[in-house]
Amino acid sequence: MQDFILTDEQQDLVAFAKDFAEKELKPVVAECDRKGEFPMEVYKKFYEAGFSTMFVPEKYGGTGASSMDLVLINEQFAKVDAGFIVSATTAEFGVTPLRIAGTEEQVAYYMDRVMQGQLGAFCLTEPGAGSDAAATRTTAVRDGDDYIIDGRKCFITSGGIADMYTVFATLDRSKGAKGITCFLVEREREGVSVGKDEDKMGLRLSNTADVVFDNVRIPAKNRIGAEGEGFKIAMKSLDRSRGVNSYGCLGIAEHAIEEAVAYAKQRVTFGHPIIKNQGLQWMLADMQIQCTAARSLLYRCAEMIDKTGKYDTELGSITKTFVSDMCMKVTTDAVQILGGYGYSREYPVEKLMRDAKIFQIFEGTNQIQRMVIGGQMSR
Numbered sequence: 001m002q003d004f005i006l007t008d009e010q011q012d013l014v015a016f017a018k019d020f021a022e023k024e025l026k027p028v029v030a031e032c033d034r035k036g037e038f039p040m041e042v043y044k045k046f047y048e049a050g051f052s053t054m055f056v057p058e059k060y061g062g063t064g065a066s067s068m069d070l071v072l073i074n075e076q077f078a079k080v081d082a083g084f085i086v087s088a089t090t091a092e093f094g095v096t097p098l099r100i101a102g103t104e105e106q107v108a109y110y111m112d113r114v115m116q117g118q119l120g121a122f123c124l125t126e127p128g129a130g131s132d133a134a135a136t137r138t139t140a141v142r143d144g145d146d147y148i149i150d151g152r153k154c155f156i157t158s159g160g161i162a163d164m165y166t167v168f169a170t171l172d173r174s175k176g177a178k179g180i181t182c183f184l185v186e187r188e189r190e191g192v193s194v195g196k197d198e199d200k201m202g203l204r205l206s207n208t209a210d211v212v213f214d215n216v217r218i219p220a221k222n223r224i225g226a227e228g229e230g231f232k233i234a235m236k237s238l239d240r241s242r243g244v245n246s247y248g249c250l251g252i253a254e255h256a257i258e259e260a261v262a263y264a265k266q267r268v269t270f271g272h273p274i275i276k277n278q279g280l281q282w283m284l285a286d287m288q289i290q291c292t293a294a295r296s297l298l299y300r301c302a303e304m305i306d307k308t309g310k311y312d313t314e315l316g317s318i319t320k321t322f323v324s325d326m327c328m329k330v331t332t333d334a335v336q337i338l339g340g341y342g343y344s345r346e347y348p349v350e351k352l353m354r355d356a357k358i359f360q361i362f363e364g365t366n367q368i369q370r371m372v373i374g375g376q377m378s379r
């Protein structure tokens with residue numbers, strides 16, 4: 001299908017990203033998926049080609065790409081492998097708290113390190129604090145002009161490969177959400193270490209790891225926003241990111257549809273290609289309908305950010321939920337269309353189904369999103 005809303009420049013960007021992803025990323029996907037490994041050599045080329053600094057505003061030396069441009073580029077990468085692009089773009093996710101509550105100096109410092117090819121990571125989740133993020137146990141204690149951070153974060157995307165962490169820690173557990181404060185912690189600080197690498201079902205090219213903070217001393221200038229504002233900053237950061245970050249689902253679903261159609265055209269049963277069966281055509285049609293509707297919602301979310309500079313909590317949650325549910329359904333149906341071969345690792349669709357699942361879980365599960373949407377509706 002043609003997408004007539006894209007400008008010539010955007011079509012060029014899409015072609016550039018598609019070409020790079022096909023040439024540089026595709027050849028390593030199967031092996032990295034088997035090993036559960038982030039392809040660092042491909043990331044280096046990705047950085048050299050300018051992709052990792054596209055989100056950085058021009059005043060800090062980046063391209064200053066719009067949300068829409070970033071969605072279009074990331075969608076092309078996700079079509080080849082969603083895990084790679086999710087991990088390769090965590091610098092943008094990690095800077096969100098600074099954009100919301102950081103000082104100009106803090107943002108400039110972070111962006112400068114991104115311009116040198118460094119990655120960031122967003123460290124909110126802990127073993128006992130996932131959906132219930134206010135249950136954070138990682139502590140921050142003020143000590144003169146410093147803070148001492150102590151605790152363990154888990155399931156951190158790019159946790160093992162990032163150079164900067166935005167970390168949420170509590171100054172006073174008795175205050176719950178109001179005790180949480182956000183900090184920027186550099187990887188090179190004494191006491192920072194990477195814990196276990198998560199051996200995941202899908203999205204295996206992304207790096208997911210525990211990050212441990214063992215009495216890490218950081219200067220007070222690394223505090224992002226005021227003491228006690230951390231929970232609000234975390235929620236606002238997720239509001240900003242979760243809608244547009246659904247690009248991963250779009251790429252996965254588009255890939256699954258292409259594979260399903262190609263297979264259905266060549267697989268013959270009862271003397272004719274299976275695509276000639278109306279039952280399968282309707283399945284494929286539903287997959288295409290859902291994917292096209294999801295794309296419109298996601299592009300709308302990105303356009304709204306570009307046109308108004310605003311992030312809508314409800315629209316972000318609706319987009320994240322709809323697009324990830326669509327992706328799970330479409331990839332499951334793609335496996336069905338390939339029959340037994342869909343279930344075999346020799347064909348790509350089982351991987352797409354494994355990759356799809358996480359999008360219903362991270363950045364707030366789809367149950368939590370429905371709570372957010374319902375909460376907004378009942379105000």
Ligand SMILES: Cc1cc2nc3c(=O)[nH]c(=O)nc-3n(C[C@H](O)[C@H](O)[C@H](O)COP(=O)(O)OP(=O)(O)OC[C@H]3O[C@@H](n4cnc5c(N)ncnc54)[C@H](O)[C@@H]3O)c2cc1C
Pocket residue numbers: 122123124125127129130131132154155156157158200203208358361362363364365366367368371
């Ligand atoms: C691959 C991967 C990458 C991740 N990346 C990051 C990252 O970069 N940074 C980060 O901070 N975190 C990250 N996470 C963590 C992720 O955001 C959490 O796993 C997620 O928010 C869910 O938390 P939980 O796993 O503790 O599940 P729980 O909160 O224990 O939830 C378990 C189940 O209960 C449901 N549930 C919980 N509370 C309610 C309720 N009130 N009503 C209805 N249902 C409820 C949930 O929907 C879920 O189905 C990542 C996780 C994974 C697996």
